[in-house]
Amino acid sequence: MGERITVNASVREQHSHGEGSGLIGMPDLVAFAETTEEVSKLVALAHARHLPVVAFGTGTSLEGHVSAIEGGLTIDLSRMDRILEVNPEDMDCRIEAGVVRSKLNEYLRDQGLFMPIDPGADASIGGMCATRASGTNAVRYGTIRDNVLGLTVVMADGRVIKTGGRVRKSATGYDLTRLFIGSEGTLGIITEIQLKLHGIPEAISGATCQFESMAAAVQTVIEVMQAGIPIARIELLDESQMEACIAYSKLTGFEVLPSLFFEFHGTQAGVREQAEVAESIALDNGGRAFAWATDPEERNKLWKARHDAYWAARAMRPTYGAFVTDTIVPVSKLTEAVLGVKAAIVDAGLLAPMVGHVGDGNFHTVILVPPEDGGQERAWTLDRKIVEIGLSLGGSCSGEHGVGRGKRDFLVREHGEETIEVMRMVKAALDPSGILNPGKLLPDRVGQN
Template sequence: MSALECVLTELAEIFGDRISCSEAVRDHHSHGEGWQEGRLPAAVVFVENTQEVSTVLKACNQHGVPIVAFGGGTSLEGHVTPPENGISLDLSRMTQILEVNGDDLDCRVEAGVTRHALNAYLRDSGLFFPVDPGGESTLGGMCATRASGTAAVRYGTMRENTLGLTVVLADGRIVRTGGRVRKSATGYDLTRLFVGSEGTLGIITEIQLRLHGLPEAIATAVCQFEKLEDAVNTAVTTMQIGLPIGRMELMDEVQMDACIKYSKMAGYDVLPTMFFEFHGAPAAVKEQVETMEAVVADHNGKGFLWSNNPEDRNELWKARHSAFWACLAYRPNHRGIATDAVVPVSALTELITGSKKDIEESGLLAPIVGHVGDGNFHTVILVPPEPDGLARALELDRKIVNRALSLGGACSGEHGIGLGKKEFMEREHGRDALDIMRMLKISFDPNNILNPGKMLPDNVM
């Protein structure tokens, strides 16, 4: 028997009907939500606890069979695309919330728990988990890709909100990193090493997370602008004066048009638009709103509408989180490539206005949306159904990323690298740094079974 056949036979005896070679199941696990072509895994194994993950990895490592973890399947850069003749390890059944320590503002969850499920569980505790990428993301996948979202400007990303991990290494060893304390000066920071490693060094099965108290008061505000530059400069000024904003999001006029149609957003014009959210005590929120109104006025904002009505707030952020789907619905016969550039906030206006020119020159449709408070913005490049459509879209993507890199930025602020952004890694980090990353990969996974071919360019070392 081949190595793959040996592994499948061995795992079938252990997992029974929780290992599937069905084409429909394999197809579901062949891709994420990005533009990259999918690839069918040889089989899908559904695990339910850390020990089972260890069992699978031991077998794969012994026979040299590649494997990739799969959670919600919401990634955009090809992270979960299976390796050839490989196994997709589905962690979506690992959904236990293991502990909540309200007095210490932390919790421990299994990797398949979604952020929505965790916050629903915490609803009556006065606590919440703030990291909020779009879609039904699992917390294991969010940790593996170092995800963030609309609230990162105030609460940080998965890096800042992860206290510790349980990780299964390639050879099946189970390692616990970090803990429940808020600071430690003992040993290498393995937690930060695994956060953002995209399943290439180990598979995360449990996460110790930092929780936050629900704000006493929350208000939202919306302002529209005639010029995109004025909207971006509003965000830059807000950060430079140190206003403790809860969320601050930008949509250009194209993205607004898509969202108005998709999410039925009545009462808005098709103009560049900023969404704001303010958190804190009632008096503090009132002061933040007043300061923000003055900043908006200084940058030619068209009105400043604010509300502390939860229904208005939920409707607004639901529309924001549906922006990607709004773009795809905007041109139904097009595919979408989501860019993810980030720069120091002082360079944000130059990046976005320059990228807008790149889009116009390309002749493509690419709505702009972004977490501009932390220097991060996205375009959804809509790929026309023409023979050269994908090539043109990828050329525009490269222009935007290279523009960000030339301004001291990064090729990805939150989507990660996967397959989609590998080509930019050497320019951003330098060859020596990539050689060190490869050395770490070899040290943790000498047989290269863990999500091979992702993150690191093939020509490194």
Template sequence: MNVHALPRPKPKTIANVRARLAERLGARVTVSQAVLDQHSHGEGLPAVGMPDLVVFPETNEEVAFVLALCNEHRVPVTPFGAGSSLEGQLAALAGGVSLDMTRFDEILEVSPDSLDCRVQAGVTREALNAHIRDTGLFFPVDPGANASIGGMASTRASGTNAVRYGTMRENVLGLTVVTPDGRIVRTGSRARKTSAGLDLTHLYVGSEGTLGVITEIQLKLYGVPESTVAAVCQFASLEGAVAAVVMALQSNLKMARIELLDEVQMRAAIRYSKLDYEETPTLFLEFQGSPNGVREDVETMQAITADHGGGAFQFAERPEDRTRLWKARHNSYQAVRALAPGKANMGTDACVPISALPACLLETKADIVASGLTAPIVGHVGDGNFHLGILFDPSDADETERAEALAFRTARRAIAMGGTCSGEHGVGLHKIVHMQTEHGEGVDLMKAVKNALDPNGIMNPGKLYP
């Protein structure tokens, strides 16, 4: 059987599975059309795949029961978290069960002395940081959306802080995973390093629900910095802004955040978030550390930006000012949509080595202009990652085709420059087309792992693997 094209289960099979699930979970098994609709897609472009039923488990044992039953009857299972994924990961393409993990919302353990914690998969990053605020610690991975920790691990999420603190890959120490046949497995430990056996933890981080269901995550935590200063620096050209970023990184300047918004994205942000800036390429910066260290870093960055055509820094030192600034950055997706009401936003991302960033961004900018489309650029450029919000009319076949072609060329350009088709959105459904180009023979190894761990192909079929 081709596990990546699993047929939709027969109604009789679904009825039998539903009855067995209801015996154990009761009203936490639903076929309400409103709930099914909610679980048929994530954010971004609609990749609608209607599940046959939605299940709300509350314990590892219940997840194990659901998976073992579905595996026995060859019923597909699509894990569902906060619903914020962008590449079609949540669409139940072959129907079956949408496994909603939002009731896994407990913070199981926090150890300030060891700088770590263990949480259930449905805990959101904002809930975690609110819970540990009084400990003087925080969890830094910040993709913008208030995503669930389980979903962030499944897509190997990143965000604005990655240049200093890394992505989910660097911040997950261990997992509890339920396998497709219903086994509950602990991977990793609380140790900061290990050389004992295969790295099962990071096999599941980024697997997008195709190998099993992540139910618990052991995470690194960090001390809240003594001093934090945010600043905005505007440039006359995109070239100058990108060159300043590259120089800062090559100078080993320890930035917490370096975000680039081109002039179109700034126009969107100014209108949507009521900001008082010019519509020119702009860097949003954040510095963290001791007061003296922050002051030295700011002075160094001011000199670098001045050498590349940057204007005077506009500072945001009070917490409420920094919050407003980063909220505007996080609202980029909504701001882009507000530029052209009624049009869809084809959000896509790519990531390249820092040395390739200037060429990649400038070529992408020229490509956008040639396409005749509006596609603002925004990026976590401190680690070479950038995003496009391609606006198009889904009812216009020509405009849709041009948008898809622009997204395709952006991904292939990044791969050709030694990068990847996605730095943090993941593959899901929309970026499967690039997997062979990016990974070559590695795709066959991925499929072999998939077939070994999920031989009946029930876990999130139609995703990730070409």
């Protein structure tokens, strides 16, 4: 594969970062792998030379996961995009790591199946596994962790192992599949995934509801979840994000107010019942009557606007930088968290629209970074404040973006030093030379650079 290994400066620059802000590291060379065997050979060569190795999918991660901060070799897996096997009767499939969500669902559509994990960006599914991604459908279908049956992984010395299988449960051995899910390329490189699939629902209905205050919108979320409604998606957009989406996505019929986007899946009768209960709760909290989006084209436009929220926010201040942070709290603490973050944004004097998959307590803030001196520091300070609010309420520093380089400093606070030390022991056992995605995920020991 010599012609697919390059030291070209522009290619190396493209692979030096994801979508996150300021987290850049240039690899010394980039290889475009096309098979698990090629990845194995590349990693074995890197292991023999103590060369750092970073796996790269579509580059949509936000916390510096794919930056080659110690140089070395970046292995681009985007050409490993084959759908290897679909088993409709068992509702599972086997794919290569470079397959993106949209391609898989397009392939599955005629078989009445879909893969519901939808992180917004059209990420590679291997990257979604590496970062333990979730997204808008997680409240009903779980995260990627809940939908992976098994993996093919290239270890730090080039050996290839398979974890899990096709069965829905097993009581044999360590659960290595979930060890690699969320390991961010620090324990091995995922090259194939065995995925659960789901049936396309008989009926899908979308709705929006606007509120005079964020508190009322969040209270609606809490009560909907406590009522046990099996809602598929429930998204919160604050007034700043709605202003951005109205302008960018040409949404009509909306005011610049905090809003909830709902989607209901199931039978015709089930969807109707779910929607009626959710609307009743919203009205009790002062929400406007639901605006329905039952036509697929209209519903897709609505969710396209939601998925374009980042670009809509960027368009509000075209000369500004931006980075997205996230936190997650227990649903009962959601009001306190959201209102605390809103107050922190005001105190920082920054524009930072909020949007989130609030059905599971997770929300994001798009911090727009002023170009003047000190703007980056003010934005980072706000980012840290947002995470502190989440942690103080029993939450996590990241509900779905992962840790990468950007959130390592919070891991000891969240998990405790002894727990992190066990993670370091696992890393040392599986990657004794420390070549796999070095400087990511695990914080340095105190006094260590």
